[in-house]
Amino acid sequence: MIFGSENAVPKYSVISMLDISYELTRTKKEKPDQTKLGFGRYFTDHMFIMNYTEGKGWHSPRILPFQNISLSPAAMVFHYAQEMFEGLKAYRTPAGEVQLFRPEKNIERMNNTNERMCIPKVNPDDALQAIRAIVDVDRDWVPSVEGASLYIRPFIIASDPYLGVRISNEYLFIIILSPVGAYYEQGINPVKIYVENEYVRAVKGGTGFAKVGGNYAASLIGQKKAEEMGYAQVLWLDGIHRKYIDEVGAMNVFFVIDGKVVTPSLDDGNILPGVTRASCIELLKSWGIPVSERRISIDEVVEAHKSGKLSEAFGTGTAAVISPIGELNHGEKMILNDGKIGPISQRLYDNLTGIQWGKLEDPFGWTCKV
Numbered sequence: 512m513i514f515g516s517e518n519a520v521p522k523y524s525v526i527s528m529l530d531i532s533y534e535l536t537r538t539k540k541e542k543p544d545q546t547k548l549g550f551g552r553y554f555t556d557h558m559f560i561m562n563y564t565e566g567k568g569w570h571s572p573r574i575l576p577f578q579n580i581s582l583s584p585a586a587m588v589f590h591y592a593q594e595m596f597e598g599l600k601a602y603r604t605p606a607g608e609v610q611l612f613r614p615e616k617n618i619e620r621m622n623n624t625n626e627r628m629c630i631p632k633v634n635p636d637d638a639l640q641a642i643r644a645i646v647d648v649d650r651d652w653v654p655s656v657e658g659a660s661l662y663i664r665p666f667i668i669a670s671d672p673y674l675g676v677r678i679s680n681e682y683l684f685i686i687i688l689s690p691v692g693a694y695y696e697q698g699i700n701p702v703k704i705y706v707e708n709e710y711v712r713a714v715k716g717g718t719g720f721a722k723v724g725g726n727y728a729a730s731l732i733g734q735k736k737a738e739e740m741g742y743a744q745v746l747w748l749d750g751i752h753r754k755y756i757d758e759v760g761a762m763n764v765f766f767v768i769d770g771k772v773v774t775p776s777l778d779d780g781n782i783l784p785g786v787t788r789a790s791c792i793e794l795l796k797s798w799g800i801p802v803s804e805r806r807i808s809i810d811e812v813v814e815a816h817k818s819g820k821l822s823e824a825f826g827t828g829t830a831a832v833i834s835p836i837g838e839l840n841h842g843e844k845m846i847l848n849d850g851k852i853g854p855i856s857q858r859l860y861d862n863l864t865g866i867q868w869g870k871l872e873d874p875f876g877w878t879c880k881v
C-alpha cells in the first residue's frame with residue numbers, strides 16, 4: 512500500500528503552491544536616507560499575511576499595503592505568548608540584483624520552532640514563495656549602500672480570542688520588511704561582554720533552541736543589568752550547572768583556543784541553531800581550520816585566557832554577522848586580543864559578507880536570486 516494511514520496525514524497545510532492575492536498601495540512612502548537607517552525603524556510599503564484556521568489549514572495568502580492589524584484583546588498571543596519569529600536578509604549585489612542567503616535554513620528552523628510551540632507548520636515551499644513574493648514587491652527597498660540590507664521578519668502569532676490556556680485554533684503568519692543600515696558604521700568594533708551569573712536565558716527542556724519572543728522577554732533584565740554596568744551584551748551560562756557557555760546576547764558564540772575553534776554544541780537544546788553559526792562552521796572546515804562543537808565551561812575560557820591560549824572570541828548572527836569580543840567580565844576583566852578583531856574573525860567576516868552581498872563567488876550555493 513502506498514498510502515498507509517500515517518502517510519495519508521498531510522504533514523503541512525493542503526496548499527502546495529500559494530495563490531497569493533495582491534492589493535498594492537497607490538501611495539508609496541518616501542524612502543529614508545540609506546546612510547541613516549539604523550535597525551528596524553523603517554518599514555516598506557507592503558506586508559504578507561496568511562491565516563490559519565483549525566480544520567481549514569493555512570489559507571488566504573495575500574500581500575497588502577503595510578498597515579496595522581486588528582486583533583481581539585483576548586487574542587491568545589497577548590496572554591500566553593504562543594508565537595514565533597524568524598530573521599533573515601535580502602542583499603543588493605554589485606550588479607543590482609537582489610539575493611537571499613540560505614532562506615531554506617530559516618524555514619527549516621521556523622518549523623522546528625513551530626513544533627516546540629504547538630504552532631501548525633508551514634509548507635516550506637509556501638514559506639519560501641511568500642518570502643520571495645514580498646521581497647519582489649518591495650525590491651526597490653533593498654538598499655545599495657555599503658553594508659546595508661533589507662531585513663526580513665516572518666512571524667506567527669496565536670490570534671484565537673480565548674482566555675483559557677490551550678493551543679490556539681487560529682494564527683496569523685505575517686512577513687514585514689525593514690531596510691537596515693551597516694551594523695558597524697565606523698568599522699568593526701569589538702564589544703564588552705558581561706558574564707551573567709544570576710539570570711539564565713534557557714534551560715534543557717525549555718525553548719532555548721526555538722526562536723520565540725518569550726526567550727527575549729526573559730533576557731531583558733540581564734541585558735539591562737549589563738548595560739548599567741557599561742557592557743554591551745551578556746554571555747549566558749547554562750541554567751543547570753551555571754557553568755557551560757550558551758550564547759552571547761542574541762548571538763551564537765565562538766572561541767579560538769590554542770589555534771582551534773570551539774563553539775557550544777546544540778545537543779542540550781538550549782542554544783539557538785544560528786544560520787550564521789552553521790555557515791561559519793562550514794567555512795572553517797573548508798579552510799582546514801579545526802572546529803569542534805562541544806560543551807565549553809567558563810572556567811576553561813578563564814584558564815585559556817590566563818595561559819595566553821585564548822586568542823579570539825566572537826558572536827555570530829544575521830544582524831552583525833561577526834561581532835568580536837574585546838573584553839569578557841567574569842568577576843575579573845579579561846581583555847582579548849588587545850581589544851581588537853582577530854584574524855579568524857576577520858576572515859569569516861570578509862568571506863560571509865562577500866558571499867551575502869554577491870561580491871565573492873558562492874562556492875556553497877548559499878545564495879538565491881529573487
Ligand SMILES: *Cc1c(COP(=O)(O)O)cnc(C)c1O
Nearest residue numbers: 761762763783785786787828829
Ligand atoms: C536569531 C538568533 C541567533 C542567530 O541566528 P542567525 O540565524 O545566525 O541569525 C542566535 N541566538 C539567538 C538567541 C537568536 O535568536
